[in-house]
Amino acid sequence: MNYLLINASVAKAGNWSAKIKPKIATYPSLALTLLAALIPPEDNVRIINEEFEEIDFEEKVDLVGISFLTPAAPRAYEIADKFRKKGIPVVTGGVHVSAMPDEATGHSDSVVIGEAEIVWPELLRDFKNGALKKRYKADGFIDLAKIPRARMELLNRKHYITTNVIQASRGCSFGCEFCSIEKMFGKKTRFRPVEHVIGEIKAMKKQKVLLFTDDNLIINPSYARELFTAVKPLKRYWMGEASWTIGNKPEILKLMKESGCIGLLIGFESIHEQAHTKKVSKHKDMREAYMKTIKALHENQIVVVGAFVFGFDNDNISTLDETLNFCLETNIDIAEFNGIIPFPGTPLYSRLSKEGRIFTREWEKYTYEPPGKVFHLKNMSNDELNHNIHRIYRDFYSYKRIFPRLIRALFLYKNIFKVFYLFIIFLGFRKKTDF
Ligand code: SF4
Known part of the structure; x- marks a missing residue:
């Protein structure tokens, strides 16, 4: 089986200009890497963070899973509709889907409500048996002693400051x-x-x-x-x-x-x-x-x-x-x-x-x-x-505030690398507010 797990893009949903679109993320969400870890080893899985990577809709996949935050919902539904038109089943999940399952159902073969790790193994089994249900609702919360190690190696490291x-x-x-x-x-x-x-x-x-x-x-x-x-x-x-x-x-x-x-x-x-x-x-x-x-x-x-x-x-x-x-x-x-x-x-x-x-x-x-x-x-x-x-x-984040703050940080932290990173962060905030 070939699984494709997608984090839908907020920037694409909002048609953000290249100017405000982030070039890199501080760190990735753990959600899809944890689901990937629950996929049996004999199957293939790929993860795409659409914020930085393009989706190939021609890719040969058996099941697509899409996770998204509220502002990415329109884009997630667009992606889901495209795959479904090609006959590829789509599962959606995450915080927004858990809050609005009826809305997501209109664009999905199956929706996951609540913590996905609880129902994901059952969903995969049902899919292999050709018996995918419309809804999988987690009954309670998972015992964290049972969660696997996240498969961070499936992510493209260059898109994150740290994985x-x-x-x-x-x-x-x-x-x-x-x-x-x-x-x-x-x-x-x-x-x-x-x-x-x-x-x-x-x-x-x-x-x-x-x-x-x-x-x-x-x-x-x-x-x-x-x-x-x-x-x-x-x-x-x-x-x-x-x-x-x-x-x-x-x-x-x-x-x-x-x-x-x-x-x-x-x-x-x-x-x-x-x-x-x-x-x-x-x-x-x-x-x-x-x-x-x-x-x-x-x-x-x-x-x-x-x-x-x-x-x-x-x-x-x-x-x-x-x-x-x-x-x-x-x-x-x-x-x-x-x-x-x-x-x-x-x-x-x-x-x-x-x-x-x-x-x-x-x-x-x-x-x-x-x-x-x-x-x-x-x-x-x-x-x-x-x-x-x-x-x-x-x-x-004006320079008249930043420089005294950096000098103070140098005395306080006595670590030139910390101060350098602070400066880079300050520049990031300045860019964000379009000085
Ligand atoms: S409910 Fe808890 S996690 Fe949420 S914002 Fe408040 S302190 Fe933070």
């Missing part, structure tokens, strides 16, 4: 209204046995940096301790994501640093508490708590990547300026500013739908870049929001 990507846990209990993790991966965090994670890291070819794709590496302190202690002897530099509460856990932070952590993405989301609770009316100021976290990370020579989202119902234009000032005052190394997007499957999408505030379901518009305008904001227009995101990006 050394690993996931130790899935699921999150924080319940942020705009996030689909709870629906897709559950409220209860599941963990891979530490020895599996370590075995997979050891089997990876050394690349500059290892990336953990977990949504919150410190959600369970005892697992975090065990993991970082086991990673330490491997002598790898790594980056990952953690919640802002890391600032209250000095012992774990120390272990993190000793195990090779050089950078952390922190989803601060909002300087008000609203982002971290389903009660979006909450307006508690979080700046002091966040400041403590940034200080603690810097004291451990860990680069802070702060992600912020705007467009919550309590936000107005001054929220953006307050956030910019907060980033400058706290010396956050890298800041990401995005407008909030109500992706299907999230509580936010359900609430805004009920309130009649979503004005388009043209999925290709559900992007951060270019900023999507898809629902009515409360205290500003979409144009005002996008203009002001652009304005604070331009300020944060």
Whole structure:
């Protein structure tokens, strides 16, 4: 059997110009490499990331699998329709399909709802027996001790900064209204046995940096301790994501640093508490708590990547300026500013739908870049929001801000390579905001 697994292109769905189309990705998604690992060894499998590679519709394949994010949905359906016209069956899956299975069914021979690893082996067996079902719905969540090693060797390395990507846990209990993790991966965090994670890291070819794709590496302190202690002897530099509460856990932070952590993405989301609770009316100021976290990370020579989202119902234009000032005052190394997007499957999408505030379901518009305008904001227009995101990006990544930040980083990190990479990242952000 010949299987073709495709990651559908967001850029193609939105007809992005060459100017904004990404040339390279930081790292690949694990989804298709994990499904490839579950395909029996006697069969052939290829993976195409359509963001960087062309699909050959003449290729001899028996089954096509397409995974996609919401903004790539129109393109994914186009690809599916083309293959199906040629008589090649198509299976679709992923977060968007799990939220909108009826929509995907119109373009697929079969749809996968939920975590695909649970139903994929059954789907492959049914396909070989000529009995493919219309729907495969994962009943519950997979035990992470049972997931295979991702087949990263099937990816074209040149399209990514690193393919050394690993996931130790899935699921999150924080319940942020705009996030689909709870629906897709559950409220209860599941963990891979530490020895599996370590075995997979050891089997990876050394690349500059290892990336953990977990949504919150410190959600369970005892697992975090065990993991970082086991990673330490491997002598790898790594980056990952953690919640802002890391600032209250000095012992774990120390272990993190000793195990090779050089950078952390922190989803601060909002300087008000609203982002971290389903009660979006909450307006508690979080700046002091966040400041403590940034200080603690810097004291451990860990680069802070702060992600912020705007467009919550309590936000107005001054929220953006307050956030910019907060980033400058706290010396956050890298800041990401995005407008909030109500992706299907999230509580936010359900609430805004009920309130009649979503004005388009043209999925290709559900992007951060270019900023999507898809629902009515409360205290500003979409144009005002996008203009002001652009304005604070331009300020944060202006040369007058970048150079003092680099000099400070040189003193803080005492590592010329770290500072060089920061400079490259800053240039990337400058390009992104079209200076
Ligand atoms: S945004 Fe992050 S912290 Fe919030 S629910 Fe999603 S994964 Fe959890």
